[in-house]
Amino acid sequence: MLTADQQLINEDAMSRNRMVRRLGVIGLWLNPVFSYFFLWAPILVLVLFSFNQSRSVASFTGFTLRWYGNILNNVMGAESAFSTELMLNAFRNSLFVGTVATAISTVLGTMIALSMARGKYKGKRLLDALLFFPVVIPEITQAISLAIFFKVVFDWLALISGERIFPGFHTIIAAHVTFNISFVAIVVRARLADMNPQLEEAANDLGANPWQTFWLVTFPLILPGVISGALLAFTLSLDDFVITFFTSGVGTTTLPVFVYGLLKLTVTPEVNAISTIMMVLSTFFIGISLTIQGRAVARA
Amino acid sequence: MSTTDVELSDIVKEFESGGTIVRAVDQVSVQIADGEFFALLGPSGCGKTTTLRLIAGFEQPTAGRILIRGRAMEGIPAYHRPVNTVFQDYALFPHLTVEQNVMFGLQMEGLGKKEARKRAEEALEMVRLPGVAKRKPHQLSGGQQQRVALARALVKQPAVLLLDEPLGALDLKLRKNMQYELKALQRDVGITFIYVTHDQEEAITMADRIAVMNEGKMLQVGKPEEIYERPGTRFVADFIGETNFIPATLLDRDSAGRGMVQLPTGDVIPALLSDALQAASGDVTLALRPERIGIFDQLTSGDFQQGDMTTLDAVLVDSQYIGTDTRYTLRIAEDTNLVARMQNVDGQDKAALAIGQAVKISWHRSSATVLDH
Numbered sequence: 001m002l003t004a005d006q007q008l009i010n011e012d013a014m015s016r017n018r019m020v021r022r023l024g025v026i027g028l029w030l031n032p033v034f035s036y037f038f039l040w041a042p043i044l045v046l047v048l049f050s051f052n053q054s055r056s057v058a059s060f061t062g063f064t065l066r067w068y069g070n071i072l073n074n075v076m077g078a079e080s081a082f083s084t085e086l087m088l089n090a091f092r093n094s095l096f097v098g099t100v101a102t103a104i105s106t107v108l109g110t111m112i113a114l115s116m117a118r119g120k121y122k123g124k125r126l127l128d129a130l131l132f133f134p135v136v137i138p139e140i141t142q143a144i145s146l147a148i149f150f151k152v153v154f155d156w157l158a159l160i161s162g163e164r165i166f167p168g169f170h171t172i173i174a175a176h177v178t179f180n181i182s183f184v185a186i187v188v189r190a191r192l193a194d195m196n197p198q199l200e201e202a203a204n205d206l207g208a209n210p211w212q213t214f215w216l217v218t219f220p221l222i223l224p225g226v227i228s229g230a231l232l233a234f235t236l237s238l239d240d241f242v243i244t245f246f247t248s249g250v251g252t253t254t255l256p257v258f259v260y261g262l263l264k265l266t267v268t269p270e271v272n273a274i275s276t277i278m279m280v281l282s283t284f285f286i287g288i289s290l291t292i293q294g295r296a297v298a299r300a
Numbered sequence: 301m302s303t304t305d306v307e308l309s310d311i312v313k314e315f316e317s318g319g320t321i322v323r324a325v326d327q328v329s330v331q332i333a334d335g336e337f338f339a340l341l342g343p344s345g346c347g348k349t350t351t352l353r354l355i356a357g358f359e360q361p362t363a364g365r366i367l368i369r370g371r372a373m374e375g376i377p378a379y380h381r382p383v384n385t386v387f388q389d390y391a392l393f394p395h396l397t398v399e400q401n402v403m404f405g406l407q408m409e410g411l412g413k414k415e416a417r418k419r420a421e422e423a424l425e426m427v428r429l430p431g432v433a434k435r436k437p438h439q440l441s442g443g444q445q446q447r448v449a450l451a452r453a454l455v456k457q458p459a460v461l462l463l464d465e466p467l468g469a470l471d472l473k474l475r476k477n478m479q480y481e482l483k484a485l486q487r488d489v490g491i492t493f494i495y496v497t498h499d500q501e502e503a504i505t506m507a508d509r510i511a512v513m514n515e516g517k518m519l520q521v522g523k524p525e526e527i528y529e530r531p532g533t534r535f536v537a538d539f540i541g542e543t544n545f546i547p548a549t550l551l552d553r554d555s556a557g558r559g560m561v562q563l564p565t566g567d568v569i570p571a572l573l574s575d576a577l578q579a580a581s582g583d584v585t586l587a588l589r590p591e592r593i594g595i596f597d598q599l600t601s602g603d604f605q606q607g608d609m610t611t612l613d614a615v616l617v618d619s620q621y622i623g624t625d626t627r628y629t630l631r632i633a634e635d636t637n638l639v640a641r642m643q644n645v646d647g648q649d650k651a652a653l654a655i656g657q658a659v660k661i662s663w664h665r666s667s668a669t670v671l672d673h
Contacts, residue, residue: 201358202391204378206405206456216404220395 043279050272067269068277087274090258097169097244097254098237101176106230108177109184110222116185117192118200134182143246146175150247167249175247176237183236184229187293191225224292231289235282304370305492306332306355306460311364313350313516324350325361326516332460332509337486337493339507341500343539347516348496352462355494357381369459379408384453385462389469390445392437398424398448399433405456423455424448426485443474450485460492467502479506500540504528512536520576532576534671537587544593544638546586550579550670559670561586564633569610571668583673592667593640595628595653596660611662614638616655628653630661 053062072084116128134142150171158164199221203213219226241256248257255278262271313325325347332338340348353359355366357378366373368382384405392401402420407413424430427447437445446466453461466482467475483506486493497503503510504524511521512535520532531537534545546563553559559573561584571586595616617637618629625641632638640661653659 196389196391198387198389198391199393201356201378202385202387202393203404204358205356205383205385206452207379207408208404209377209379212408217393 046272047276047279050269050276052269055269067273071270071273086253087255087258090253090255093169093252094238094254094256097172097176097252098234100169101173101180101237102230102234104173105177105180105233106184106226109181109229109233110188110226112181112185113188113192113222114218116189118197131182131185134179135186139242142179143175143243146171146178146243147246150174167247167252169249169252171247171249172244172252172254175243176240179240179243180233180236184226184233187229187232188222188225191222191293195221224295228289228292231285231292235285235289238285239278239282303334304331305334305336305368306494307365307367308351308355309365309367311351311354311366312362313347313354313359314362323516325354328364328513328516328518330511330518330521332492332494335490335492337483337495337506337508339503339510340494340496340513341498341503341510341539342513343498346513348498348513349464350516351513352385352464352494352496355460356383356385356462382459383462384456384458384460385464386446386449386453386466388464388466390437390449392445392448392452394437396436397433398429398435398437398440401437401448402452402455405452409456419455420451423451426454426489427451428481442469443478446470446478450482454485454489454491458491460494463493463495465497466495467499468497475502482506504540512539514539530572530574530669531587531671532574534585534587537669537671542590542639542641544588544590546588546632546636546638547673548584548586548670550581550584553577553580561668561670563612564636565612567612569612569668570665571670572666573670574672576672577670578672585671585673587669587671588638588663588667590627590639590641591625591643592663593630593638594662595630595640595642596662597653608665609662610665610668611660614659614661616653616657616659618655619653630659632661 048060049057050067051063051065052060053064053066054060071087112131116124116131150167154165154167195218199217200213203217204210208216239256240254241260244254245257245260248254253261255274259271259274259278262268262274307330309329311325311328312323315322315324328347328351340351342348350359354361355368355373357373357376373381392398393404396404399417399420402423403413403416406416406419411419421430421433424433424447427450429444429447429451432440432444432448437448440448446469449466467478470478479502482493495503495507504527507524509521510524510527512519512527514535520527520536522530527536528540531540531543537543538545548561548563551560551562551568553573557573557575559571560568561571562568563586577584595614612632614630614632616628617631620627620629621644623644625643628640628642630638630640638661
């Protein structure tokens with residue numbers, strides 16, 4: 001039995017414990033609230049002001065779709081630099097670069113992933129580490145290195161053939177492929193790692209040669225990874241500014257570069273509207289990519 | 301069972317891991333007859349699965365020759381070998397239906413879709429799994445998946461079916477049922493089965509012959525009763541069933557495979573020599589199965605001390621009821637205990653044996669096998 005004093009001390013300690021636990025619960029609740037606020041607040045501000053009636057970002061005066069209408073109707077306040085025609089042209093350029101770069105990087109990235117997962121050769125670990133390089137090095141470094149690389153190569157080619165190649169879609173696409181390959185390879189490799197390697201042996205065992213085994217067993221099973229890698233690559237390509245900016249030539253303005261050009265003048269609500277549309281598009285592609293990956297994982 | 305279906309001669313398989321060379325299969329030679337149910341038995345890492353993979357063609361031997369139906373398999377890839385495999389985790393293609401899984405191998409042979417479908421249906425019936433053709437593998441239970449894997453391999457009518465612990469993932473009861481079914485199926489189709497397992501009971505109940513493997517070596521090959529009754533080495537005796545090992549001294553051996561050994565008790569008793577025994581005299585091990593030892597009351601002992609029976613004095617140290625049997629621990633000398641097992645039958649006077657009681661134990665002279673120390 002406890003004495004009255006001991007009981008009192010116990011109750012005191014218990015109420016203190018309760019308080020500490022309460023604080024912990026509140027803290028745990030506040031943590032994600034703040035984290036998500038910092039994550040999302042700037043984007044929310046952008047989206048919100050793309051619907052703002054007032055031209056200024058000082059206050060929200062009411063809802064309007066005017067700015068969205070403006071960008072489609074060739075109007076953009078006082079700015080003469082803007083034309084819907086130019087914007088749509090930039091968008092087309094983006095789609096073109098994105099599609100070609102995605103196609104090339106998906107094929108190459110998938111091949112690298114297969115080689116990493118199935119190949120038996122020396123130096124695989126080094127190659128593995130190098131694969132992550134484009135993902136971790138600063139974008140600006142990669143951009144400058146590519147710009148210099150193209151210049152050196154073109155100078156050299158000019159010396160040999162006497163004909164000068166100028167930067168253009170081919171340089172942008174080549175640059176996009178360099179960073180996209182890594183992303184595709186990483187996504188596809190994750191899918192391959194989940195795949196039971198005995199399935200390929202089983203196909204072999206049942207009489208399928210390596211070619212048949214790849215197309216009838218391996219490829220259908222990694223297809224979700226390939227598609228989601230491609231969508232990821234497409235989105236990255238569509239969004240890229242820094243690398244594109246450093247490797248583009250004349251008449252190859254992509255949408256992000258175009259928006260940057262508008263920003264040189266001033267941040268207008270129209271820019272907000274374009275940015276919002278771009279964000280929605282990117283989110284859409286990434287969403288599909290993640291859904292495909294999630295489904296594939298759930299099924300495996 | 302006259303012709304040889306699979307022949308391994310001096311097979312060696314080495315792997316490199318972390319700079320050192322590991323010998324997974326070490327000088328294995330064996331001949332497996334047409335239509336035989338042959339079990340490769342051993343603990344994990346003993347090389348049994350590697351041996352199977354060498355036959356399947358997933359691995360190439362470092363040295364030695366593999367012949368299947370008299371044809372050398374060197375340089376022949378897995379997809380051209382007349383063997384099929386049932387994988388441990390079934391390895392069913394998850395993106396194909398059950399029917400498409402079973403048809404896969406036939407279509408690789410160039411068989412038309414219609415004919416392949418018909419044969420797949422027959423194969424699924426043979427493994428008693430009709431009506432699931434259109435389902436995906438993940439919609440089936442483990443036991444059903446196992447049957448699909450079996451049908452997928454058997455439909456190819458291979459010369460040899462390789463099975464890599466096919467029942468390992470099933471629960472005990474299902475495993476028992478599948479053991480009988482597999483055995484019956486093998487008898488029906490008459491295909492040579494090479495069956496990898498670490499479960500000695502499974503090997504004993506199903507196989508025509510068993511090869512016991514350890515550390516890459518094939519220690520003993522023989523019929524289940526030979527392996528059980530006449531183990532060649534201490535490892536085999538220990539791995540298959542329960543065995544008493546008694547340190548002993550070999551005093552004398554004759555050319556007929558019999559010998560006299562001295563036990564720690566001082567008694568000199570007759571025993572059979574294992575075929576693999578190397579020692580001519582000196583320190584050896586006497587192996588004795590627990591169920592071959594009889595326990596008798598002192599008073600009636602006289603009746604059993606006759607003929608080919610060996611009789612010793614012992615003290616009952618412990619008894620343990622385990623359902624079908626009772627397990628007795630008996631002391632025959634300081635530091636030397638034996639385990640005996642006796643079946644529990646009605647009418648037995650269990651009260652007659654009390655812990656601490658002096659008893660007589662006895663066994664037939666051929667129950668004791670002399671092994672190398």
